[in-house]
Amino acid sequence: MSQLSLAVDIAGLRLRNPTMNAAGVLGISGPLLKRVYEGGAGAVVTKSLGPVPREGHHNPTLVTVEGGVLNAMGLPNPGADYFVDVIRWLKGEGVPVVASFFGATIEEFRDVACTLSDAGVDALELNCSCPNVVEEMGMLGADCLNTEAVTAAVKEVAKTPVFVKLSPNVTDISEIARGAERGGADAITACNTLIGMAVDVDMRRPILANTTGGLSGPALKPVALRCVWEIAKTVDIPIIGCGGVTNWRDAVEFLLCGASAVEIGTAVMERGVEVFGMVVEGIRSYLEVNGFKEVKDIVGLAHET
Amino acid sequence: MSQLSLAVDIAGLRLRNPTMNAAGVLGISGPLLKRVYEGGAGAVVTKSLGPVPREGHHNPTLVTVEGGVLNAMGLPNPGADYFVDVIRWLKGEGVPVVASFFGATIEEFRDVACTLSDAGVDALELNCSCPNVVEEMGMLGADCLNTEAVTAAVKEVAKTPVFVKLSPNVTDISEIARGAERGGADAITACNTLIGMAVDVDMRRPILANTTGGLSGPALKPVALRCVWEIAKTVDIPIIGCGGVTNWRDAVEFLLCGASAVEIGTAVMERGVEVFGMVVEGIRSYLEVNGFKEVKDIVGLAHET
Amino acid sequence: MSGSRMKPDTLRVRQLVDVTEEAGDMVSLYFRDVQCSQALPGQYVMIWVPGVDEVPMSLSTIGRRKVSSVTVRPVGEATRYICDLKAGNMVGVRGPFGNGYTLECDLPLVVAGGVGAASLTPLAESLVTRGVRPTFVLGARNEEQLVFRERLKNLLDEGLVLATDDGSCGFKGFASDCALKLMDERQFDVVYTCGPELMMALIFRSAEDRGIQVQASLERYIKCAVGLCGSCAIGPYRVCKDGPVLTTDQLKVVRDEFGLQRMDPSGQAIKVDH
């Protein structure tokens, strides 16, 4: 074993390696999140938490498509207050926790952030980009002024770094990233799912109960890489890549495009919670074989050509 | 054989069946387009033609990714004037021709449309959505006012139906579709490719010479279906679905979502030019088995549930 | 349309080739599906009824080269709707999902409570095929509710032990009481069980005391069915993917939840009450 380190620093948050689960994937349960950490993740991300409990949409909430899955869970969650105990338990178990959260108004965002921050999370991930509840809650993230305002409001109350997670369903994602940076974001997570839908020709109707849903998995990867690439050219804060990471190569691609860490979601379906350890080991050998000393050395390297 | 008809009418343009090749796929050569028609397409669509010849981007211009391909051809084309003879030859061979075209300014769009319209095409497809030349030419299609203006300018000179082809890389595609409708568009083609990129971890750099490219194929399908769905809810003009159609099921999905016809591009890679005939035959048996008399009967049916 | 190369998690629509009434208002729905024909006993599918819901159902027949089935007890909106379907109607099918039962055993006891027999009957059939004759306790409230009675009788003959809460047929009392009695009489090495969770929890504790391995098929709220959303969590396990069948070692880990609490669709803990 060489002197190689896999640890990363994201806006002051130091993690043992650059992988996390994507928000909404396994994050509704404390013990499952602990299993994610034991599976090798550098930190865990909770389900997006709102001000009150939500059951989410009716089933079908998920359907597989070529190259990925479509989901319209509809942000089911037990509410931020309820989750405070889960967070405390996870912290007690030694697990670094990023709390994903959302609200319907700027006030709600701030209040939820306050609750979670007080619960002792290591970072907050502001989800202003869930495609499945747009009509209900307004698409705050689609506009850079909104993004700036909501980020600033959250930053006022947050005692931890704030990651702002962006939607790829916009005309110019770098403009929105700039809004988040102006609002004081400590990092950008890019990206959430693409809005899509699936139809069944025998039933002659949309499959998801919510009609449309978010496309994740390998099909999303080229778009997510491009988002990270563009944002890296635009802002100075760190980026967390997300979208279709299935193996170490995918993870390294995101790092080369400018991400400092990656989140992994859909790949858990095929590769289990062991995917985190496998990706981390793959990154380790990549660094080793290519003579790099730490993850930071390859962040953004593809821009330098 | 029943009384079943596969013919469709798109804004007055009557086609023997609802399939066409997607713009840019095989459309740079007259004989190849004739082969597409002989392969079973209802009409053929030319490569997007501009005011002057363009060589396009350097290689690599295409790379396969999971669930599709990324291309950054960069709109190579011999110019509209040059293509007049090709169009006349195709018309002489009895092939219905849709001319895809673009320009850098509204004037250029109008001039090119005029040239092609005079050449005797059956319809024009206004491409205000090519993701690969944005920096060079501005992204006219990203804005509904622009789309309205350019459509109106083209409609002034066009003697044939004008299809306006939209990009999925926008925050609200239905708003842009409305702009096109207001500008006088006779139909909407939805959609062009999603902007993505691919990186190689060994070379540590983007693969496409243009860095970013357009994602097409099955990976795009859920997004394209959703675009058609949303546009169908918004405008009254016909829609031509495009994005990931590989087999008859995909085609029927687009029809059920509200498309009156489909364009097929990437599937030609795996299935050859025979794909058109195969999709058409599949649509025929679907109609037959389910007791429909013509294609029109299933257009938009998934909305009625 | 069908295609055996299709991955099991891909949704497909199947026509019901037969719909039969079972004991106690339950209904079996038969359909042809290559993926289901290759399922393991204990695996389940998601049944989609458009406009209503998509719900998990164990495979009650695994039709190798033939039709497969699910058997549905009408308890709510979706299940009542499904029980009204007729041959010729169509349902969406995703799956088979989950792990299924492990077949290794020498002297197995099977304990089915109510519709729990749905997943345990194909298990019994597989065991018999492997030359192992299980003792099968089929429990229900009363005689009318004894599902698959004929099918199991034909398969197991003396091995089938009936139990009714009201004593209208066979052992009088809960299936779990009947099982405890049998565990004291014979040296079973594995107990397979599916049914009301309180029953299964009782059986688990008794079997644990006696050092007998348990395989229990659990129910939790299933949304994605592919191990992503976490809504089916019990402790560190996902019922949809790591389960639905949990073994003794796993049940020990979730001792604080099994038979006691589960998550509602929003992720809040609620009491297990049956």
Added chain:
Amino acid sequence: MSGSRMKPDTLRVRQLVDVTEEAGDMVSLYFRDVQCSQALPGQYVMIWVPGVDEVPMSLSTIGRRKVSSVTVRPVGEATRYICDLKAGNMVGVRGPFGNGYTLECDLPLVVAGGVGAASLTPLAESLVTRGVRPTFVLGARNEEQLVFRERLKNLLDEGLVLATDDGSCGFKGFASDCALKLMDERQFDVVYTCGPELMMALIFRSAEDRGIQVQASLERYIKCAVGLCGSCAIGPYRVCKDGPVLTTDQLKVVRDEFGLQRMDPSGQAIKVDH
């Protein structure tokens, strides 16, 4: 990394294990690649040199369980850059693409002009393996330009006929003249040819007069290599996918273009001048 399950159209990066100089400034680059090991003679790959270009190159060695190679003639920016690569350097590889030659024949004549020998040498090897010994005309401007001379001599011995424009070695004159002479002497049933298009067009017409089948490997501007963009069109055929090898029947269809005109990268027709 590698993986034989990878589809040939997926880009992968390969290290050059060997780089050797060939006759006439040409260079052969050797690399290990499962997909190329399974190629047919006449198929080509796209070689990516980052920051420079991606260009089509015929496989000059198809290394069954071993290394494969391409052989490059430096004619422009990309090919000159490639010819300067060293062992240890990396290139991107997509493919093998295209149809390759059909091997059915009894008495074949092979006519290679210049670097055209790259695709025809593996063809000759495959023919010999099948028990057919082709007559192989290796043509070049002068003796120094005769590529693969030793390799072909070892393989074919008397079957190898050398031709140089200046007569510095073997037949004095164009390879096509040499081929015409041979066609008059012997009853060949197939002519395989790759080289300058004007040479191939001449051979095609002569073979057509004599009723001999032709398989000619063509060059057109290759961009996508997977049959989508149309930039490589000759008549109704895509050189990248339907070709690069066209047969007599196809060559008849494109009579008005073959040896006469081709498309430049913008799609405008230009004259074929070599």
